[in-house]
Amino acid sequence: MAAQLAEIEVRLLLEAIFAKYHYDFRSYAMASLKRRLAQACDQYHCQTLTALQERVLHEPEVFAGLLQYLTVQVSDMFRDPEFFLAVRTQVIPLLATYPSIKVWIAGCSTGEEAYSIAILLQESGLLDRSVIYATDINAASLRVAASGVYPLARLRGFTENHRRSGATGSLSEHYHASGESAILDAQLRRRITFSDHSLATDNVFSEVHLVCCRNVMIYFNQELQTRALRLFTEALCNRGFLGLGSKESLRFSDVAPLYAEFASRERLYRKLGDH
Amino acid sequence: MQPIDLIVVGGSAGSIDVLREMLGQLPAQFPRPVAIVVHLPADAPGMLHELLASPERPRMKQAEDKEPIAAGTVYFASPGYHLHIETDRHFALSLDEPVHFCRPSIDVLFESAAEAYGPRLMGIVLSGANADGAQGLAAIAAAGGVTVVQQPDAAEMRPMPDAALRGAPASLVLDSRGLSELLLAQGAVR
Numbered sequence: 001m002a003a004q005l006a007e008i009e010v011r012l013l014l015e016a017i018f019a020k021y022h023y024d025f026r027s028y029a030m031a032s033l034k035r036r037l038a039q040a041c042d043q044y045h046c047q048t049l050t051a052l053q054e055r056v057l058h059e060p061e062v063f064a065g066l067l068q069y070l071t072v073q074v075s076d077m078f079r080d081p082e083f084f085l086a087v088r089t090q091v092i093p094l095l096a097t098y099p100s101i102k103v104w105i106a107g108c109s110t111g112e113e114a115y116s117i118a119i120l121l122q123e124s125g126l127l128d129r130s131v132i133y134a135t136d137i138n139a140a141s142l143r144v145a146a147s148g149v150y151p152l153a154r155l156r157g158f159t160e161n162h163r164r165s166g167a168t169g170s171l172s173e174h175y176h177a178s179g180e181s182a183i184l185d186a187q188l189r190r191r192i193t194f195s196d197h198s199l200a201t202d203n204v205f206s207e208v209h210l211v212c213c214r215n216v217m218i219y220f221n222q223e224l225q226t227r228a229l230r231l232f233t234e235a236l237c238n239r240g241f242l243g244l245g246s247k248e249s250l251r252f253s254d255v256a257p258l259y260a261e262f263a264s265r266e267r268l269y270r271k272l273g274d275h
Numbered sequence: 276m277q278p279i280d281l282i283v284v285g286g287s288a289g290s291i292d293v294l295r296e297m298l299g300q301l302p303a304q305f306p307r308p309v310a311i312v313v314h315l316p317a318d319a320p321g322m323l324h325e326l327l328a329s330p331e332r333p334r335m336k337q338a339e340d341k342e343p344i345a346a347g348t349v350y351f352a353s354p355g356y357h358l359h360i361e362t363d364r365h366f367a368l369s370l371d372e373p374v375h376f377c378r379p380s381i382d383v384l385f386e387s388a389a390e391a392y393g394p395r396l397m398g399i400v401l402s403g404a405n406a407d408g409a410q411g412l413a414a415i416a417a418a419g420g421v422t423v424v425q426q427p428d429a430a431e432m433r434p435m436p437d438a439a440l441r442g443a444p445a446s447l448v449l450d451s452r453g454l455s456e457l458l459l460a461q462g463a464v465r
Binding site: 006007029030031032035036072074215218219222225247248249251252259 | 339340341342353356357359360361362367368369371372383385386390407
Protein backbone atom coordinates (compact mmCIF):
# COMPACT_ATOMS: atom_id res chain seq x y z
CA MET A 1 0.00 0.00 0.00
CA ALA A 2 0.99 3.63 -0.47
CA ALA A 3 1.50 4.25 3.24
CA GLN A 4 3.84 1.25 3.60
CA LEU A 5 5.83 2.24 0.54
CA ALA A 6 6.29 5.75 1.94
CA GLU A 7 7.56 4.23 5.18
CA ILE A 8 10.13 2.14 3.28
CA GLU A 9 11.31 5.16 1.31
CA VAL A 10 11.72 7.28 4.44
CA ARG A 11 13.75 4.59 6.19
CA LEU A 12 16.02 4.09 3.16
CA LEU A 13 16.57 7.84 2.80
CA LEU A 14 17.51 8.20 6.48
CA GLU A 15 19.89 5.23 6.24
CA ALA A 16 21.49 6.80 3.17
CA ILE A 17 21.91 10.14 4.95
CA PHE A 18 23.49 8.44 7.96
CA ALA A 19 25.86 6.33 5.82
CA LYS A 20 26.99 9.23 3.68
CA TYR A 21 26.81 12.29 5.96
CA HIS A 22 26.79 10.78 9.51
CA TYR A 23 23.68 12.73 10.52
CA ASP A 24 21.38 10.34 12.33
CA PHE A 25 17.66 11.04 11.90
CA ARG A 26 16.67 7.38 12.09
CA SER A 27 15.20 7.75 15.57
CA TYR A 28 13.19 10.89 14.92
CA ALA A 29 9.40 10.95 15.31
CA MET A 30 8.23 9.93 11.86
CA ALA A 31 4.89 11.68 11.32
CA SER A 32 6.29 15.21 11.48
CA LEU A 33 9.49 14.19 9.65
CA LYS A 34 7.45 12.73 6.77
CA ARG A 35 5.53 15.96 6.32
CA ARG A 36 8.73 17.97 6.18
CA LEU A 37 10.30 15.49 3.73
CA ALA A 38 7.23 15.82 1.51
CA GLN A 39 7.76 19.59 1.47
CA ALA A 40 11.43 19.05 0.57
CA CYS A 41 10.34 16.78 -2.33
CA ASP A 42 8.22 19.62 -3.71
CA GLN A 43 11.06 22.10 -3.26
CA TYR A 44 13.54 19.89 -5.15
CA HIS A 45 10.99 18.82 -7.77
CA CYS A 46 11.26 15.16 -6.83
CA GLN A 47 8.26 12.89 -7.42
CA THR A 48 9.33 10.43 -4.73
CA LEU A 49 11.64 10.20 -1.73
CA THR A 50 13.66 7.72 -3.75
CA ALA A 51 14.31 10.42 -6.34
CA LEU A 52 15.22 12.81 -3.54
CA GLN A 53 17.58 10.19 -2.13
CA GLU A 54 19.47 10.03 -5.41
CA ARG A 55 20.00 13.79 -5.38
CA VAL A 56 20.93 13.83 -1.68
CA LEU A 57 23.59 11.17 -2.24
CA HIS A 58 25.08 12.72 -5.34
CA GLU A 59 24.73 16.43 -4.60
CA PRO A 60 26.03 17.50 -1.17
CA GLU A 61 24.41 20.92 -1.59
CA VAL A 62 21.01 19.21 -1.81
CA PHE A 63 21.76 17.54 1.51
CA ALA A 64 22.72 20.91 3.01
CA GLY A 65 19.35 22.24 1.87
CA LEU A 66 17.49 19.18 3.11
CA LEU A 67 19.03 19.62 6.55
CA GLN A 68 17.00 22.80 6.90
CA TYR A 69 13.85 20.67 6.52
CA LEU A 70 15.04 17.86 8.76
CA THR A 71 15.84 20.15 11.67
CA VAL A 72 13.03 22.38 12.83
CA GLN A 73 14.13 25.92 13.47
CA VAL A 74 11.33 27.45 15.42
CA SER A 75 12.82 29.45 18.20
CA ASP A 76 11.72 32.55 20.06
CA MET A 77 13.28 34.50 22.87
CA PHE A 78 11.49 34.02 26.18
CA ARG A 79 9.06 31.56 24.59
CA ASP A 80 6.62 30.58 27.39
CA PRO A 81 7.50 33.51 29.69
CA GLU A 82 6.26 31.63 32.76
CA PHE A 83 9.12 29.16 32.25
CA PHE A 84 11.66 31.98 32.33
CA LEU A 85 9.88 33.56 35.30
CA ALA A 86 10.29 30.29 37.20
CA VAL A 87 13.97 30.04 36.21
CA ARG A 88 14.50 33.66 37.27
CA THR A 89 12.73 33.48 40.61
CA GLN A 90 13.24 29.85 41.67
CA VAL A 91 16.28 28.36 39.90
CA ILE A 92 18.69 31.29 39.64
CA PRO A 93 18.74 32.02 43.40
CA LEU A 94 19.95 28.42 43.90
CA LEU A 95 22.45 28.62 41.02
CA ALA A 96 23.82 31.76 42.65
CA THR A 97 25.26 29.62 45.45
CA TYR A 98 27.79 28.03 43.07
CA PRO A 99 31.15 29.77 42.49
CA SER A 100 30.76 29.25 38.76
CA ILE A 101 27.65 28.33 36.81
CA LYS A 102 27.45 26.10 33.79
CA VAL A 103 24.36 25.82 31.60
CA TRP A 104 23.70 23.56 28.61
CA ILE A 105 21.16 24.61 26.02
CA ALA A 106 20.67 21.41 24.00
CA GLY A 107 19.21 21.83 20.51
CA CYS A 108 19.73 25.61 20.51
CA SER A 109 18.82 26.13 16.85
CA THR A 110 19.44 29.82 16.02
CA GLY A 111 20.30 30.73 19.61
CA GLU A 112 17.25 32.58 20.94
CA GLU A 113 16.91 30.36 24.01
CA ALA A 114 20.62 30.62 24.84
CA TYR A 115 20.49 34.42 24.71
CA SER A 116 17.33 34.43 26.81
CA ILE A 117 19.11 32.49 29.56
CA ALA A 118 22.19 34.71 29.22
CA ILE A 119 19.97 37.76 29.68
CA LEU A 120 18.37 36.25 32.80
CA LEU A 121 21.82 35.57 34.23
CA GLN A 122 23.00 39.07 33.42
CA GLU A 123 19.91 40.63 34.97
CA SER A 124 20.61 38.55 38.08
CA GLY A 125 24.24 39.70 38.19
CA LEU A 126 25.59 36.20 37.54
CA LEU A 127 26.64 36.33 33.91
CA ASP A 128 30.31 37.09 34.66
CA ARG A 129 30.72 33.76 36.41
CA SER A 130 28.56 31.74 34.03
CA VAL A 131 29.33 29.68 30.94
CA ILE A 132 26.57 28.65 28.57
CA TYR A 133 27.15 25.76 26.19
CA ALA A 134 24.65 25.92 23.35
CA THR A 135 24.65 22.98 20.99
CA ASP A 136 22.90 21.93 17.81
CA ILE A 137 23.51 19.70 14.79
CA ASN A 138 22.67 22.36 12.22
CA ALA A 139 25.79 24.32 11.25
CA ALA A 140 23.80 27.03 9.46
CA SER A 141 21.68 27.62 12.59
CA LEU A 142 24.81 27.73 14.76
CA ARG A 143 26.32 30.40 12.51
CA VAL A 144 23.23 32.60 12.95
CA ALA A 145 23.32 31.91 16.69
CA ALA A 146 26.99 32.80 17.07
CA SER A 147 26.54 36.05 15.16
CA GLY A 148 23.98 37.29 17.68
CA VAL A 149 22.31 39.30 14.93
CA TYR A 150 18.54 39.08 14.40
CA PRO A 151 16.03 41.09 12.42
CA LEU A 152 15.19 44.12 14.56
CA ALA A 153 11.43 43.72 14.12
CA ARG A 154 11.63 40.13 15.31
CA LEU A 155 13.60 41.01 18.43
CA ARG A 156 11.17 43.80 19.27
CA GLY A 157 8.44 41.17 19.12
CA PHE A 158 10.04 39.43 22.11
CA THR A 159 9.83 42.54 24.32
CA GLU A 160 6.51 41.61 25.87
CA ASN A 161 7.60 38.03 26.62
CA HIS A 162 10.78 39.37 28.23
CA ARG A 163 8.68 41.65 30.43
CA ARG A 164 6.40 38.77 31.39
CA SER A 165 9.46 36.75 32.41
CA GLY A 166 9.74 39.10 35.39
CA ALA A 167 12.29 41.53 33.94
CA THR A 168 12.41 44.99 35.48
CA GLY A 169 14.43 46.53 32.65
CA SER A 170 13.72 46.53 28.94
CA LEU A 171 14.91 43.97 26.40
CA SER A 172 16.30 46.86 24.36
CA GLU A 173 19.03 47.29 26.97
CA HIS A 174 20.55 44.06 25.67
CA TYR A 175 20.97 44.93 22.01
CA HIS A 176 21.62 47.84 19.73
CA ALA A 177 19.96 48.52 16.42
CA SER A 178 21.89 48.77 13.20
CA GLY A 179 19.61 49.46 10.27
CA GLU A 180 17.06 46.65 10.15
CA SER A 181 19.18 44.43 12.40
CA ALA A 182 19.53 44.08 16.15
CA ILE A 183 22.94 43.09 17.47
CA LEU A 184 22.97 41.46 20.87
CA ASP A 185 25.49 42.72 23.43
CA ALA A 186 29.00 41.35 23.07
CA GLN A 187 28.93 40.56 26.82
CA LEU A 188 26.14 38.07 26.22
CA ARG A 189 27.85 36.51 23.23
CA ARG A 190 31.16 36.14 25.12
CA ARG A 191 29.59 33.90 27.74
CA ILE A 192 28.01 31.49 25.23
CA THR A 193 29.93 28.76 23.42
CA PHE A 194 28.00 27.57 20.39
CA SER A 195 29.07 24.17 19.13
CA ASP A 196 28.15 21.18 17.06
CA HIS A 197 26.76 18.33 19.15
CA SER A 198 24.29 15.57 18.38
CA LEU A 199 22.00 14.14 21.04
CA ALA A 200 21.71 11.07 18.80
CA THR A 201 25.40 10.24 18.41
CA ASP A 202 27.61 12.33 20.75
CA ASN A 203 28.38 12.06 24.46
CA VAL A 204 28.48 14.34 27.50
CA PHE A 205 31.19 17.01 27.33
CA SER A 206 30.94 18.81 30.67
CA GLU A 207 29.24 18.80 34.04
CA VAL A 208 26.52 21.46 34.21
CA HIS A 209 24.06 22.91 36.74
CA LEU A 210 21.17 23.53 34.39
CA VAL A 211 20.09 21.84 31.16
CA CYS A 212 17.43 23.42 28.98
CA CYS A 213 16.16 21.26 26.17
CA ARG A 214 12.79 22.62 25.18
CA ASN A 215 10.69 21.51 22.23
CA VAL A 216 13.53 19.40 20.89
CA MET A 217 12.63 15.97 22.19
CA ILE A 218 9.10 16.10 20.78
CA TYR A 219 10.87 15.47 17.46
CA PHE A 220 12.52 12.29 18.79
CA ASN A 221 11.06 8.81 19.14
CA GLN A 222 10.97 7.27 22.58
CA GLU A 223 14.31 5.51 22.19
CA LEU A 224 16.16 8.69 21.23
CA GLN A 225 14.32 10.64 23.91
CA THR A 226 15.64 8.16 26.42
CA ARG A 227 19.18 8.54 25.07
CA ALA A 228 18.99 12.33 25.34
CA LEU A 229 17.55 12.23 28.85
CA ARG A 230 20.33 9.87 29.94
CA LEU A 231 22.92 12.32 28.57
CA PHE A 232 21.32 15.17 30.52
CA THR A 233 21.23 13.06 33.67
CA GLU A 234 24.93 12.25 33.25
CA ALA A 235 25.81 15.88 32.59
CA LEU A 236 23.86 17.35 35.51
CA CYS A 237 25.48 17.72 38.91
CA ASN A 238 23.55 16.38 41.87
CA ARG A 239 20.62 18.69 42.58
CA GLY A 240 21.02 20.22 39.09
CA PHE A 241 18.03 21.44 37.07
CA LEU A 242 16.41 20.21 33.87
CA GLY A 243 13.99 22.44 31.91
CA LEU A 244 11.72 20.94 29.24
CA GLY A 245 9.14 22.35 26.80
CA SER A 246 5.62 23.06 28.01
CA LYS A 247 4.29 19.87 26.37
CA GLU A 248 7.21 17.66 27.36
CA SER A 249 7.63 15.67 30.55
CA LEU A 250 9.55 12.82 32.11
CA ARG A 251 6.31 10.88 32.48
CA PHE A 252 6.95 8.22 29.86
CA SER A 253 10.69 8.00 30.62
CA ASP A 254 12.86 5.66 32.68
CA VAL A 255 14.93 8.52 34.18
CA ALA A 256 11.83 9.91 35.94
CA PRO A 257 12.73 8.29 39.33
CA LEU A 258 16.04 10.19 39.30
CA TYR A 259 14.28 13.56 39.38
CA ALA A 260 11.88 15.50 41.56
CA GLU A 261 9.35 17.87 40.06
CA PHE A 262 10.61 21.34 40.90
CA ALA A 263 8.09 23.60 39.16
CA SER A 264 5.71 21.15 37.53
CA ARG A 265 3.62 23.57 35.41
CA GLU A 266 6.80 25.06 34.00
CA ARG A 267 8.31 21.59 33.41
CA LEU A 268 11.34 22.21 35.62
CA TYR A 269 12.84 19.14 37.24
CA ARG A 270 15.61 18.78 39.80
CA LYS A 271 17.99 15.86 39.79
CA LEU A 272 18.04 14.02 43.09
CA GLY A 273 21.30 13.91 45.05
CA ASP A 274 23.16 10.76 46.00
CA HIS A 275 21.70 9.05 49.02
CA MET B 276 -20.59 0.51 7.94
CA GLN B 277 -16.98 -0.75 8.14
CA PRO B 278 -15.38 -1.14 11.61
CA ILE B 279 -13.75 2.07 12.84
CA ASP B 280 -10.83 2.21 15.33
CA LEU B 281 -10.50 6.00 15.60
CA ILE B 282 -12.68 9.03 14.94
CA VAL B 283 -10.95 12.33 14.12
CA VAL B 284 -12.82 15.63 14.20
CA GLY B 285 -11.79 19.08 12.97
CA GLY B 286 -13.59 22.31 13.74
CA SER B 287 -12.99 26.03 13.61
CA ALA B 288 -15.20 29.12 13.93
CA GLY B 289 -18.74 28.08 14.84
CA SER B 290 -17.87 24.51 15.74
CA ILE B 291 -17.94 24.64 19.54
CA ASP B 292 -21.71 24.29 19.90
CA VAL B 293 -21.85 21.37 17.47
CA LEU B 294 -18.98 19.68 19.30
CA ARG B 295 -20.76 20.19 22.60
CA GLU B 296 -23.89 18.60 21.18
CA MET B 297 -21.95 15.67 19.69
CA LEU B 298 -19.83 14.93 22.76
CA GLY B 299 -22.48 15.88 25.31
CA GLN B 300 -24.55 12.79 24.58
CA LEU B 301 -21.77 10.20 24.58
CA PRO B 302 -22.00 7.67 27.42
CA ALA B 303 -19.06 7.23 29.81
CA GLN B 304 -18.40 3.77 28.39
CA PHE B 305 -18.25 4.95 24.75
CA PRO B 306 -15.67 2.50 23.41
CA ARG B 307 -13.90 4.41 20.60
CA PRO B 308 -11.08 6.93 20.89
CA VAL B 309 -11.81 10.36 19.41
CA ALA B 310 -9.13 12.94 18.51
CA ILE B 311 -10.18 16.55 17.97
CA VAL B 312 -8.49 19.65 16.56
CA VAL B 313 -10.29 22.92 17.19
CA HIS B 314 -8.68 26.16 16.05
CA LEU B 315 -8.13 28.42 19.03
CA PRO B 316 -5.83 31.39 19.50
CA ALA B 317 -2.27 30.22 20.36
CA ASP B 318 -2.54 31.78 23.83
CA ALA B 319 -5.91 30.18 24.64
CA PRO B 320 -5.78 28.24 27.88
CA GLY B 321 -6.84 25.06 26.11
CA MET B 322 -9.66 24.30 28.49
CA LEU B 323 -12.10 22.66 26.04
CA HIS B 324 -11.54 19.23 27.55
CA GLU B 325 -12.27 20.62 31.01
CA LEU B 326 -15.33 22.48 29.78
CA LEU B 327 -16.84 19.32 28.34
CA ALA B 328 -15.70 16.87 31.02
CA SER B 329 -18.31 15.16 33.18
CA PRO B 330 -18.55 11.87 35.06
CA GLU B 331 -21.32 10.78 32.68
CA ARG B 332 -19.07 11.26 29.64
CA PRO B 333 -15.98 9.46 28.34
CA ARG B 334 -12.60 10.63 29.67
CA MET B 335 -11.60 13.94 28.04
CA LYS B 336 -8.02 15.21 27.98
CA GLN B 337 -5.34 16.97 25.98
CA ALA B 338 -3.31 14.55 23.89
CA GLU B 339 0.27 14.34 25.13
CA ASP B 340 3.44 13.73 23.16
CA LYS B 341 4.19 9.95 22.90
CA GLU B 342 0.86 9.06 24.55
CA PRO B 343 -0.62 5.78 23.30
CA ILE B 344 -4.17 6.16 21.93
CA ALA B 345 -6.51 4.48 24.41
CA ALA B 346 -10.06 3.25 23.86
CA GLY B 347 -12.90 5.30 25.29
CA THR B 348 -10.98 8.58 25.50
CA VAL B 349 -11.68 11.91 23.80
CA TYR B 350 -8.40 13.70 23.05
CA PHE B 351 -7.99 17.40 22.22
CA ALA B 352 -5.01 18.99 20.48
CA SER B 353 -3.08 21.48 22.63
CA PRO B 354 -3.22 25.10 21.46
CA GLY B 355 -0.05 26.15 19.64
CA TYR B 356 1.12 22.62 18.75
CA HIS B 357 0.35 20.33 15.82
CA LEU B 358 -1.06 16.95 16.76
CA HIS B 359 0.23 14.00 14.69
CA ILE B 360 -0.47 10.29 14.93
CA GLU B 361 2.43 7.89 14.45
CA THR B 362 1.89 4.64 12.56
CA ASP B 363 2.19 2.62 15.78
CA ARG B 364 -0.85 4.58 17.01
CA HIS B 365 0.44 7.01 19.55
CA PHE B 366 0.30 10.80 19.50
CA ALA B 367 3.20 13.10 18.65
CA LEU B 368 3.28 16.89 19.03
CA SER B 369 5.31 19.32 16.94
CA LEU B 370 6.00 22.98 16.37
CA ASP B 371 6.24 22.52 12.61
CA GLU B 372 5.17 25.50 10.49
CA PRO B 373 1.50 26.41 10.72
CA VAL B 374 -0.68 24.94 7.95
CA HIS B 375 -3.37 27.30 6.58
CA PHE B 376 -2.07 29.70 9.27
CA CYS B 377 -3.21 27.13 11.83
CA ARG B 378 -1.35 25.24 14.52
CA PRO B 379 -2.82 22.84 15.44
CA SER B 380 -3.96 22.07 11.91
CA ILE B 381 -6.75 19.65 11.01
CA ASP B 382 -4.88 18.53 7.87
CA VAL B 383 -1.86 17.48 9.96
CA LEU B 384 -3.98 15.33 12.29
CA PHE B 385 -6.10 13.85 9.50
CA GLU B 386 -3.26 13.03 7.10
CA SER B 387 -1.18 11.30 9.77
CA ALA B 388 -4.27 9.47 11.09
CA ALA B 389 -5.04 8.24 7.56
CA GLU B 390 -1.54 6.76 7.32
CA ALA B 391 -1.83 5.08 10.70
CA TYR B 392 -5.41 3.80 10.45
CA GLY B 393 -6.19 3.42 6.73
CA PRO B 394 -9.80 2.31 6.23
CA ARG B 395 -10.48 1.96 9.97
CA LEU B 396 -10.76 5.72 10.40
CA MET B 397 -13.67 8.16 10.39
CA GLY B 398 -12.97 11.86 9.72
CA ILE B 399 -15.50 14.61 10.46
CA VAL B 400 -15.14 18.26 9.35
CA LEU B 401 -17.29 20.88 11.11
CA SER B 402 -18.03 24.58 10.72
CA GLY B 403 -15.15 26.95 10.00
CA ALA B 404 -14.01 29.96 8.02
CA ASN B 405 -10.95 28.55 6.24
CA ALA B 406 -9.90 25.52 4.16
CA ASP B 407 -8.04 23.51 6.80
CA GLY B 408 -9.23 19.89 6.87
CA ALA B 409 -10.04 19.57 3.16
CA GLN B 410 -6.74 17.96 2.21
CA GLY B 411 -6.82 15.80 5.33
CA LEU B 412 -10.31 14.57 4.57
CA ALA B 413 -9.22 13.78 1.01
CA ALA B 414 -6.33 11.72 2.45
CA ILE B 415 -8.78 9.79 4.66
CA ALA B 416 -11.01 9.10 1.65
CA ALA B 417 -8.00 7.98 -0.41
CA ALA B 418 -6.99 5.54 2.35
CA GLY B 419 -10.49 4.06 2.32
CA GLY B 420 -11.74 5.68 5.54
CA VAL B 421 -15.21 7.11 6.19
CA THR B 422 -15.54 10.86 5.59
CA VAL B 423 -18.25 13.08 7.02
CA VAL B 424 -18.93 16.81 6.64
CA GLN B 425 -21.29 19.10 8.54
CA GLN B 426 -24.03 20.23 6.17
CA PRO B 427 -22.75 23.62 4.89
CA ASP B 428 -26.25 25.22 5.01
CA ALA B 429 -26.61 24.23 8.66
CA ALA B 430 -23.07 25.26 9.67
CA GLU B 431 -22.45 28.61 11.32
CA MET B 432 -19.52 29.11 8.91
CA ARG B 433 -19.68 27.25 5.64
CA PRO B 434 -16.24 27.76 3.98
CA MET B 435 -14.63 24.84 5.81
CA PRO B 436 -17.41 22.31 5.11
CA ASP B 437 -17.55 23.55 1.50
CA ALA B 438 -13.80 23.08 1.08
CA ALA B 439 -13.98 19.65 2.76
CA LEU B 440 -16.65 18.54 0.28
CA ARG B 441 -14.47 19.64 -2.61
CA GLY B 442 -11.63 17.56 -1.10
CA ALA B 443 -13.80 14.50 -0.40
CA PRO B 444 -16.97 14.82 -2.54
CA ALA B 445 -18.34 11.41 -1.57
CA SER B 446 -18.59 12.37 2.12
CA LEU B 447 -21.70 11.86 4.21
CA VAL B 448 -23.33 15.26 4.75
CA LEU B 449 -25.17 15.65 8.05
CA ASP B 450 -26.59 18.38 10.28
CA SER B 451 -25.60 18.58 13.94
CA ARG B 452 -28.29 16.12 14.98
CA GLY B 453 -27.25 13.63 12.31
CA LEU B 454 -23.61 14.02 13.36
CA SER B 455 -24.52 13.29 16.97
CA GLU B 456 -26.48 10.18 15.99
CA LEU B 457 -23.65 8.94 13.76
CA LEU B 458 -21.12 9.36 16.56
CA LEU B 459 -23.37 7.72 19.12
CA ALA B 460 -23.95 4.80 16.75
CA GLN B 461 -20.17 4.23 16.69
CA GLY B 462 -20.53 3.15 20.31
CA ALA B 463 -22.79 0.29 19.27
CA VAL B 464 -20.91 -0.97 16.19
CA ARG B 465 -18.22 -3.46 17.02
